[in-house]
Amino acid sequence: MAYQILIITTEYLSRYMDDIFKMHSDNVIYRIVEYKHFSELRTLYQEHAHWADGIMTTGIVVETVLRKEVKGTLKPILSLGTDNENFYKIPLKLLIENRRLEPDRIIFDVFVCISPNASVMELIQRKSVNDMFPHFNKWLEQASVEELHKIEERCVSQIKKLWEEDKLDMVICRYSSIVERLKRLKIPCVFAAISDEYAHQMVEHLLAKIKLDKITAHLPAGILVTPTKPEEGGWNEYQELNIHKTLMDFAKEHDLNFLIQKKREGLLVITEKTVVSHLTKDFQSSELSEYLKDSVDFDLTVSYGIGHTIEEVLKNIVYAWRAADGSGDAFLVDEEKHLTGPLDKGKTVLTSDMVNPHLQAVAKQASLSTMVIHRLNRLLCLLDKREITSRELADNFHITVREASRILKNLETAGFAAAVLQKSEHMRGRPAKIYHINWEI
Template identity: 25%
Template sequence: MSTKIAIICSKAFMQRIISIAQTITNIQLEFYLYNHPAEAPALLKQIKPCDALLLGGTLPYLHAQSLLSELPIPWNYIKQDETAISTTLLSLVAKHAIPIHRISIDVMNPIFVDNVLTEIEYDGEGPYVQHISITEPTETILRQHIALWNTKSIDFVITSIHSVFDELQQQQIPAMRMLDTTNAIIQSLEETRSKSLLTKSESVKAVVGLLEIPEDTSVQSTIINHIAKATFSTYKQITSHSFELYTTAGHLQKVLEKGNLEKLIQKINQPFKLAFGYGHSILEATQHAQHALAFTKSYEIYVLDEHKNLLGPFPNSEGRLSLKTDDPYVLQMAKLTSLSPLNISKIINFSRERQSAQFTAQNLAEYLQVTRRTTERIIKKLVDKGYAKAVGEEMTHQQGRPRTIYELNFATY
């Protein structure tokens, strides 16, 4: 299965990435283009369901940095380093024979220029170096280049900012964009894909559960056996009426589906309290399970994840979501589709929690905990207004029509 990567970059950089990405198998690219890197935070809000995000440079990354932790998908950015600078300088000197001291160059980290010149044992007069910073308007960088040109201090400009390059071209000042090497772009794309695959593998990470049974319960072995079997857990007894379970996130997700839980509770037919914890270690997961257990009542299950989000109680909760029905984006969609703000919010969170951008009506029905017919009506309303689209069909081993595969067609992050 291919990895769908959203890329935030300039239009000029998009063409270079497309030409290079053809050498990489199993990736699908979707571009979100800016005229200026400061637009990167706004573009984050426009990203449609995908597997990972790649920002096309350090500057858009710095502008979007504070928002990246909120993304439910892995992200990466193409970093500027000494290789890019040395490659660009070599290209300029080879093609135009411009002396290094007659160049004005803007970079994210000026020390990289010094490092390159030191490595090649250059002992002449250095170039004019402009330091790029998100606290410094790009117009300032542009004015510095132009001022040096007007005073005849330079013969050429190397810029890392595409909008600056475009303006220099309009003013007929000789300039070139910083060359991101083919290897650097390939490495960034492959790293981003690897991060996505790693995130998906998180579904097998360890989870700790804590089970408490009333002391006067005479069938505790039956209860623990039912729960251990349903959650694919191994367990150990802590006290005469408490147990610790060990399973994986993938197995837990299956048992937390409402239908499965209801069947399990019917089988047990005895009071119990059960809580699970995720964590970056077994110790942390155990502590999270202990915190979740404090909220749990009989016949209920709570989960505390590694981000300390409390989910539940299962199976009676509407979902594991924090819904904001006062969001104008959600309200506008609700108005256009005639769906409730609650359903729109659930669909957005359904997309955020899935490891794949594609889904079937059955996938959504299980998440919304409604009938297949109701889900199909919801999807039809989304498709009719362009908020979802059919992208294929899934053949089953059973008789009957193939299932339609859909993708959401609006920003969910």
């Protein structure tokens, strides 16, 4: 079986990538698309990704931009970076070929914006290329999309400045998009090419990721549809019949086979991951929620779960249902315990890790449930701030102010929150405390 690979690269590396993938023509059909600036990556991906089984990029920054900027689940993706062996060979070759070059005047473009003195001398002193990357990787993880879009310009500007100040003699480039620009500025540079052997290994690695993705695409999945506000004693027969008919109509319109089971909470649809991915547009919206809203005269909550077994699917559906907490919003928990949502139109979609060990540690130390800490962390991300009052927490969690105060007090006692100041929420009464949540994820 031949897999379809989308190669996202620059004009500078296009021919090289073509030569590499020609060697895999028996089991690969490939398409090369070129970018000039990182700001073009999302558009290129959106135009071509539907065709591809997997994506190969020429650089970790390209992959990072796509992961940060493209909504939904990415196709299996792998970046072709410089292998460590070549990272040593290139400066060594330069120093042997030109004895007048000094190690402290040969710099790496990938480090120049975060550590202008990241030269070959630093590589020699640290004795390991692995010691040079942690700072870069941390910056890459924390950088905004806007910062990443501008990194090429910043690099060229910084390198030009160092050149004009006579502080460098050679640049070792990993950003292939700036090589020709440096040459036009008459700045000596060499591209840190990868070895053919390493490139072929990475192609095989990507093919393995694609095969695994094909297997997991058929993992079991479930969709639970429940009344948002069930009547006392559960949901009634009218609601059950109405939901069942609407689900069958939806399945018929979308040419789907739904196995529907009656549960105490509502109706459960057993399906597979590919169907859920399709219905949620790669976990970014809930078409079924909109359809139900237009078809029935009572509020419903749709919860999605994916797992390796039916038992795991049911557990993940419960997690997703609890995340909605009576709001009517649709949430999804996948096989890796990633919670995504709300999937409702017009709302900001967030994906977070439900088994984050740090959040679990916070919950344990504060004597609170992991779900409470997880939901609070998501709420702070949505609000885009670290401060919150008991009233704000109560309104968003649909609990009493007293219960919200207990949560914040527990966090304060455990050292994860601090009352920074007070504000008056009403004309009368005691001012409300504003708590600063200070855990680091």
